[in-house]
Amino acid sequence: MKILLVEDDKQTADYVAKGLREHGHTVDRADNGRDGLFLAGSEPYDVMIVDRHMPQMDGLSLVKAARAAAVKTPVLFLTTMGGVDDRVEGLEAGGDDYLTKPFAFAELLARVSALARRPPIVAATKLAVGDLELDLLARAVTRGGKRLDLLAQELKILEYMMRHAGEVVTRTMLLEKVWDFHFDPKTNIVETHISRLRAKIDKGFSKPLLHTVRGAGYVLRAD
């Protein structure tokens, strides 16, 4: 994947670029908004990682300008502020996701991958991973033809994971997408829901589909 990283803090930029390259991505770097905007307009990127606060041109202005210039590359904002307003501002400016510093690299990687492989917004009526099927209209789940009984929130988790099948989904991503929680609860609510979901979809079947990725999150995978 070709990734543009616009970040003025050298240490953070080194850390992010090194990690992304280790995972086989190509990374172009800019340490200010103006250079970032120039690169964003001249090269095709799969994802842009943009810091909110930078000299010369801040991240918000960069993304606004890029969107005005019809650059459709998905944008992940990096921000040191956890305020709700900041997140909303970032999304309104044309950002697609945001991550508050400091962050775990696995979290960044999972989000970048999710952004790059955004599913096309077409109205599929059925999702399938291996022999697991989700009928979006009937809200019904079957595995190997056998009907599974899921609670509403378990269904939401499963739907999100099926749409991102094969990708690592972090605990924070689930909190945001399933519950719309943009804070970190002290209780392991994600873990308890996942363990119940896993019991329902994997128990009694020879091949598990829901895997835990240590230090990162979960992945739904058929192979």
Added chain:
Amino acid sequence: MSSVPTNRFSRILRSASFRMTLAYAALFVVSAVALFATVYFTATTAMQNDMQAVLRTEAYQLAEIHRRSGLLGVAQEVTKRINFRTRGPIYYLLQGPSQQVMVGNLPGMPPVNGARDFVQEDNAEPRSERAKLTGFGITLPDGAFIMVAQDTSRLLDMQRAIEAAFAWAGGLTVLLAIVGGWLLSGNFLRRIDTIGRTSRTIMEGDLGARIPVRGTNDEIDQLVVSLNLMLDRIQHLLEGMRQVSSDIAHDLRTPLSRLRQRLEDAREHASTTADYAVATEAAIGEADEMLEIFSALLRIAQIEAGAQKSAFAAVDLSELARSVGEAYLPSAEDSQHKLVLDVQDGVNLNGDRQLLAQMLSNLVENALHHTPANTSVTLTVAKAVNGVTIEVADNGPGIPPAERDKVFERFYRLDRSRGTSGSGLGLALVKAVAGLHGLAIHLEDRSPGLAVVLKGN
């Protein structure tokens, strides 16, 4: 109070109240002078008119007697009146047609008609002591002349009495004004000095110092009461800030020293890559805990500053409460708690959805976290007369009454919770979010158990 008396004296002269006193004294003196002038001239004129009327009557009576009884008759009457007149000292003079004095106790004079003032010619008395007279003269048809006169000393006595009375009163007024102004402004300055002295004491570090209140409830007293209340508020804020900073230092020292211990332990004892992996994993965990505390503090501060009101919108509280409650159902089940959702439909609130979600989360988490297994926790959301009611109640061990207010303070933790994890910031955040949304929060004893009740908006 000033230590140098001359300094104090000049301060009194410069003081606003003293100047005002002087201005009032001057105004009083001016009005006293006006009153004096009015009284003086009115009284004098009245008395003069009265005397003139008496004299004129006497003179015309004598002229009438002359017309009827001739010069001799008048002479007899004048003699009679000089001898028998008891009513005040009235002087008479009758001169014949050739201006020779016939009878009378006044010296001869050229005849006049009407009023005339003159000094009695009496060589026995020194000139200054001679009586001043005012008279009324009539020249008769045959050339004879009658003069009736009165001593004006009564008039002068009265005038002098009025002058004296006003001189005393005026002098006394000015004296009282100055002394009163001195005393009043001295008193005023003493109270101002007390305020200044207290301010200096506070600036020198004694934050507990307060300006004494006199209890007279006058303007200065009211000002002092306001100032004292302001000082109370400032002291409270400062103490809160001091408390928070020492709490932050204290609460961060624990994870920091744990972090240090782990790293040191790894340096001394770790030999394999796996050992290092475990140590760094634990170190990251400790660092995350500290970052979590910072982020929670920052969030509380942001919320308390009211910065997030811009994100307010209509929030379906019923849907939100169900979503939060359902998120915790499996966790509650795992810790053998019974989580009950008692949520009325269609409860709406104008607010920030994210913050309200975190508030409800913290409340439910708090109840699950601080009660033993087999406790029942109920989340209630309902419409109320004046807005909404949100309640998280449990039938656990409750909180001692003395500690109920403190649980909303940052870092405050009950003694029995010290051993458990948690930052002591959960309820502080709840209170901040509630405050931002105009919700009043209080704790209720449910014997057994505790309820956190939020009402309003």
